[in-house]
Amino acid sequence: MKTISSLFVIALIVAACQNHDAKISETTSSDTTKYPYEFKKVQEWEMNKDAKNGLTTLNVIKSFENMDTLAMGKLLHDSVWFNLDGYRFKGTKSQFLKDVTGEFARMRNLKIEMEDMESVINKDKTEEWVSLWYKQVTTTKDGKVDTIQLYNDFKLKDGKVQGMSEYVQHPMKK
Secondary structure, three states, X not given: OHHHHHXXXXXXXXXXXXXXXXXXXXXXXXXXXXXXXXXXXXXXXXXXXXXXXXXXXXXXXXXXXXXXXXXXXOXXXXXXXXXXXXXXXXXXXXXXXXXXXXXXXXXXXXXEEEEEEEEEEEOOOOOEEXXXXXXXXXXXXXXXXXXXXXXEEEEEEOOEEEEEEEEEEOOOOO
């Protein structure tokens, strides 16, 4: 029994030392993993080496921080959608900018502290997304300060923002 256990341990060590990277294929079709869910479509995402989408989304956030709807409008598609914390919008760019102008009217100051960015594109080049992680500090006209952590997923098409999903982490109350 001791010999069998020793052989098993040696076999595990040898297997662990093998270079498994050589066996990994570029396509997911060779993936034999039995996942608990079946995917409708495997996108095969890859890092987008072109910086234009990252720059576009960062400029959208900068225009938001500066409360500049003119600059923001230049970066949006004519038809947009936004899913935010407590707010959903689907319509024209001008309708969205009107809503944003109303929000800006209630704010005194807005400060963004960017933490990270990731730009991806699927292998068939039909979808492009940029994810941003940042902290936002908002001061309203009546002096109320709110700090939140944000994660945003921006969908881009033809170099302009088509939509965004936002995920917010509110600070815990003491």
